[in-house]
Amino acid sequence: MLVGELGEEALLDRLRRLFSSTAAAISVGIGDDAAVTGPAAGMQVWTTDLLLEGVHFRKDWQAPEQLGHKCLAVNLSDMAAMGAVPRYALLTIACAGDTPVDLITGICEGIASLAAKTGTAVVGGDTTGSPGPLALSVSLAGELEAGEAPVLRSGAHPGDRILVTGRLGGAAGGLRLSQQGSGAGFPQLLTALNTPVARLAEGHAARLAGAAAMTDISDGLATDLRHICAASGTGARIRADAIPVSESLPEAAERHGWELQELVIYGGEDYELLIAAPPDKAGRIAGAIEAAGTLVTDIGQMTAAATGIVMLDPRGAEQPLAQRGFDHFRR
Amino acid sequence: MLVGELGEEALLDRLRRLFSSTAAAISVGIGDDAAVTGPAAGMQVWTTDLLLEGVHFRKDWQAPEQLGHKCLAVNLSDMAAMGAVPRYALLTIACAGDTPVDLITGICEGIASLAAKTGTAVVGGDTTGSPGPLALSVSLAGELEAGEAPVLRSGAHPGDRILVTGRLGGAAGGLRLSQQGSGAGFPQLLTALNTPVARLAEGHAARLAGAAAMTDISDGLATDLRHICAASGTGARIRADAIPVSESLPEAAERHGWELQELVIYGGEDYELLIAAPPDKAGRIAGAIEAAGTLVTDIGQMTAAATGIVMLDPRGAEQPLAQRGFDHFRR
Numbered sequence: 239m240l241v242g243e244l245g246e247e248a249l250l251d252r253l254r255r256l257f258s259s260t261a262a263a264i265s266v267g268i269g270d271d272a273a274v275t276g277p278a279a280g281m282q283v284w285t286t287d288l289l290l291e292g293v294h295f296r297k298d299w300q301a302p303e304q305l306g307h308k309c310l311a312v313n314l315s316d317m318a319a320m321g322a323v324p325r326y327a328l329l330t331i332a333c334a335g336d337t338p339v340d341l342i343t344g345i346c347e348g349i350a351s352l353a354a355k356t357g358t359a360v361v362g363g364d365t366t367g368s369p370g371p372l373a374l375s376v377s378l379a380g381e382l383e384a385g386e387a388p389v390l391r392s393g394a395h396p397g398d399r400i401l402v403t404g405r406l407g408g409a410a411g412g413l414r415l416s417q418q419g420s421g422a423g424f425p426q427l428l429t430a431l432n433t434p435v436a437r438l439a440e441g442h443a444a445r446l447a448g449a450a451a452m453t454d455i456s457d458g459l460a461t462d463l464r465h466i467c468a469a470s471g472t473g474a475r476i477r478a479d480a481i482p483v484s485e486s487l488p489e490a491a492e493r494h495g496w497e498l499q500e501l502v503i504y505g506g507e508d509y510e511l512l513i514a515a516p517p518d519k520a521g522r523i524a525g526a527i528e529a530a531g532t533l534v535t536d537i538g539q540m541t542a543a544a545t546g547i548v549m550l551d552p553r554g555a556e557q558p559l560a561q562r563g564f565d566h567f568r569r
Numbered sequence: 570m571l572v573g574e575l576g577e578e579a580l581l582d583r584l585r586r587l588f589s590s591t592a593a594a595i596s597v598g599i600g601d602d603a604a605v606t607g608p609a610a611g612m613q614v615w616t617t618d619l620l621l622e623g624v625h626f627r628k629d630w631q632a633p634e635q636l637g638h639k640c641l642a643v644n645l646s647d648m649a650a651m652g653a654v655p656r657y658a659l660l661t662i663a664c665a666g667d668t669p670v671d672l673i674t675g676i677c678e679g680i681a682s683l684a685a686k687t688g689t690a691v692v693g694g695d696t697t698g699s700p701g702p703l704a705l706s707v708s709l710a711g712e713l714e715a716g717e718a719p720v721l722r723s724g725a726h727p728g729d730r731i732l733v734t735g736r737l738g739g740a741a742g743g744l745r746l747s748q749q750g751s752g753a754g755f756p757q758l759l760t761a762l763n764t765p766v767a768r769l770a771e772g773h774a775a776r777l778a779g780a781a782a783m784t785d786i787s788d789g790l791a792t793d794l795r796h797i798c799a800a801s802g803t804g805a806r807i808r809a810d811a812i813p814v815s816e817s818l819p820e821a822a823e824r825h826g827w828e829l830q831e832l833v834i835y836g837g838e839d840y841e842l843l844i845a846a847p848p849d850k851a852g853r854i855a856g857a858i859e860a861a862g863t864l865v866t867d868i869g870q871m872t873a874a875a876t877g878i879v880m881l882d883p884r885g886a887e888q889p890l891a892q893r894g895f896d897h898f899r900r
Contacts, residue, residue, distance in 0.1 A: 241673060242666025246696065249673065253696075256677045257660075261690040273692035275657055286659040286695050286708060293697060326606055328617040328708050329588075335573025342572060342580065346587045359592040361604035364617050365577065365584075366624060370701025377617060377659050377708035 266390060270469070271319035271453055272380075274388050283380040283388060285316035291371035299416045300432040302341050305374070306348025307433050312456065313378040314356055314436030315509040319454040320388040321445025322380040324356055324438070329363035330375040337372065345374065356438060389444065394451035394470035394514035398540040401444075401513040401524060403437050403532050406459055407498070408484030410505020414496060424490045434509040440534075441511055443526035448519035458506045460559040464547055466514060466540075473545035476538030476559075479552045484508075503549070504562055514540050597721060601800070602650035602784055603711070605719050614711040614719060616647035622702035630747045631763040633672050636705070637679025638764050643787065644709040645687055645767035646840040650785040651719040652776025653711040655687055655769070660694035661706040668703065676705065687769060720775070725782035725801035725845035729871040732775075732844040732855060734768050734863050737790055738829070739815030741836020745827060755821045765840040771865075772842055774857035779850035789837045791890040795878055797845060797871075804876035807869030807890075810883045815839075834880070835893055845871050 241249060254268045261267045265281065266274035272285035289295055289309045300308075310327065317324045329349065331342060353360050358378070382388055412431025415424060437454070444452060451470055455462045459481070467474050483502050491498040515523045520536065527534040538550075547559045572580060585599045592598045596612065597605035603616035620626055620640045631639075641658065648655045660680065662673060684691050689709070713719055743762030746755060768785070775783060782801055786793045790812070798805050814833050822829040846854045851867065858865040869881075878890045 239670045240666065241664060241668045241670055242698075244670050246698075249670065250696065252670075252674055253677050253694075256674065256681050257684070257691040260681050260684040261692050264690050264692050268691075268693050273657075273659075275690070275692060282657075284657060284659055284692050284710075286661055286693065286706075288661050288663060288695050288697050288704075288706070290663060290697055290699055290701070292700050326604075326613075326615060328604075328615055330617055330619050330706055330708075332619060332621060332704065333572060335571065337572045339570045339572055339575050339580065339583075343583055343587065346584050350587050350591050353588070353591040359606070360588040360599075361592050361606060361615050362599050362617065363584075364619050364706075365581065366619050366621055367573075367577075368621055368702070369623050370621070370699070370704070373619075373663065373701075373704060375617075375619070375661055375695075375706050377661075379615075379710060 271316040281382040283322040286377040287312045288375040302344025303348035304432040306345035309374040310349045310352045311436045313376045315454040317380040318438045318441035324358045324380045326379045327360045328377040331365045332368035332373040389452040391469035394540045396542045398514040399520040400538045404510040405482040405484040407487045407502035409507035410501040411487045437511045439530040440527045447523040447526040451514035455510045458504045473541040480537045482535045602647040612713040614653040617708040618643045619706040633675025634679035635763040637676035640705040641680045641683045644707045646785040648711040649769045649772030655689045655711045657710045658691045659708040662696045663699035663704040720783040722800035725871045727873045729845040730851040731869045735841040736813040736815040738818045738833035740838035741832040742818045768842045770861040771858045778854040778857040782845035786841045789835045804872040811868045813866045
């Protein structure tokens, strides 16, 4: 059987089982935004993400510094989703010998700039020549305060409010513009795609204020909400008209004939946080996120698993959220 | 300027400078076998290595389990070279959708098996589809006991004895056999190439016994000795006839017309340890390595920098060791 026939989720299940014996003493292993190790006296949080030319980016879609920013930011976002503080990063670069030095140093300048802003030390890495596409991989270790536990995907309960930071769909809009080669006029969407903001302060504040479950929206709202529901054994009901839409996205969607809801619900790479908040703590969590200067919106609530994952349209009709999302191996 | 024109060493120098500000508080940053962070109460050691199809391996040269073994082993070897104990690993796999599932699970079985043997927990990772070659990247974090310091490349002094574990040239011989498609008859050389042993117990014992400087021989004896000399500000004088040669290598070299010394001095990937041992501790260090069941050989001594890096041939003639070694970006 080929990887593309098995699919990404099933492959991950196999690898999870394979490595479970090596990680028997690990607090949180493969399957959350990040892994968690160590005793209560200062747990460590671990994540890694690879950006590959032709899959995750194209060289001519952004400045090298933006690409560097993004390859660290996507890892920082995993850290944010655990409510952890980033500390140490390792960087791997694979590129062809005919790659301009300025491209590589530009990428590294983008990484170094964001690293400095977030208190992340780039402590080492690996470089190698490659006959294939440019590959940028960051591994990141972070910390939790002594005695503190990370916020997992599995902690949600029916009745929890569902909060989301920022606005959605912007990165998906930016991706379509880039693919069409028509970015002019909507710089905000390109910014959303190329220089996503990891919600570190917001994730940390949400954890301290009592968030029950949390993930970052990297695969799209529908898919990432499904991740929380699957891990928590719940359903969810969200209101379509409550979902905060990226500001210039409606205008861009109208001009280009895109279906707006498709981008907002199924578009990935916004790197906002999706939070399940116990009803008695939802106000405090929202307040803590707003105090960090970031919009936060209540878009619905967690339900019993039997409800499934559904969206209420503006007329009050329920529609199930489709199980879609990007599979890296099926093309 | 292109990366291939600048060269790997010069590129690394630029990246080191770029990231130095982010890692100002780091004990050991980019440029040793691994990075070191944290207070004396239990330092952490960090390393990452990428294996790329067509650059570091070919799929038909070894079993999937061997490939998995190797991609963890090369990282464990960096840990060994610091005298540290491996703890947590992150694994990144990039492959095409038409990759057989058995290849990926076989690789992961090889990783899991070696991880279990070495007390390493594979806590997470990333998988992605790729239009390019199969890429396997491991990031590894290890630990030092509270109050203990790692063994760096920079600690050698003139007069230190130069010790090497195991035997050299086997992996380079195995590589030539694989390239020629003529592996039969010399299984030991293929084993040296495909399932290298990270000298974890030996590195740990050497550190406790007082090793002054240490590195693993991944780039070849000449290049890795040069790394220690450059970091320590010394020269070195080694004896050609003292260097332990991989057991079946002379026979293979004779049969295939290879220059034996070329493989032993400049061949890479043996993953043995190269140690600078203060004269009064050399015996104790050698004894500790032998107690781990591993051959250890005194091949010469560190000298003043003015001597350069030289080898005495069996007739007592001195020849400088050429500055060679693999540059990943120049082809």
